[in-house]
Amino acid sequence: MIEARGLSKRFHDKKRGEIRAVDNVSFTCQPGKIYGLLGANGAGKTTTLRMLATILEPTDGTAIVYGHDVVEQPEKVRANVGFLSTATALYARTLVHDPPVMIFDEPTGGLDVMTTRTITGFIRECRSNGKTVIFSTHIMSEGEKLCDTIGIIQDGKLLAEGTLAQLRDKYAEHDLEEIFVKVVAPQFANSEAKAS
């Protein structure tokens, strides 16, 4: 299980000043389920996942991963986590110790159809094996097909969360893309439908 508790990360950039890459984010991922973090480029997906994998330290808040605190016991967390950010990493370290928690950062980015299917098949297999799975994507169809729970992140904030059915109900839209736009940029929601 993964439990993010007020997870936050601020960066200091000479040009941009303080960047709240991840801003007080809380969510829970259950074993045997896939949690999908959906967000545009720069939304804070990678930073969130890197904190869960103990690659980055939170500025505030923490996360409990497989019973261990990422700040207090990073080495215990690391022993139980597989982190995959590209397809190539799949064949190196992720599979070696068969960890109960799997973190995939945009695992299918830039891959062709068949390779993507191999990766999504592997993600599903992790779920069938009872692992706790979290993955990030900006591809709506992937979120629609793979996730048991979807979290929509924008500007470091978790703006919406639920099963696809719950989100459809709440935002009165069927299409995840429409739901996503309603959540992150309500002023643009349905503009395509209106224009046509």
Ligand SMILES: Nc1ncnc2c1ncn2[C@@H]1O[C@H](COP(=O)(O)OP(=O)(O)O)[C@@H](O)[C@H]1O
């Ligand atoms: N090391 C860093 N230094 C400064 N800013 C960063 C750093 N890493 C990420 N950011 C900024 O934090 C925000 C979130 O980035 P990131 O987590 O990579 O988003 P995503 O993975 O959703 O594209 C962006 O504005 C990004 O430019």
Ligand SMILES: [Mg+2]
């Ligand atoms: Mg990223």
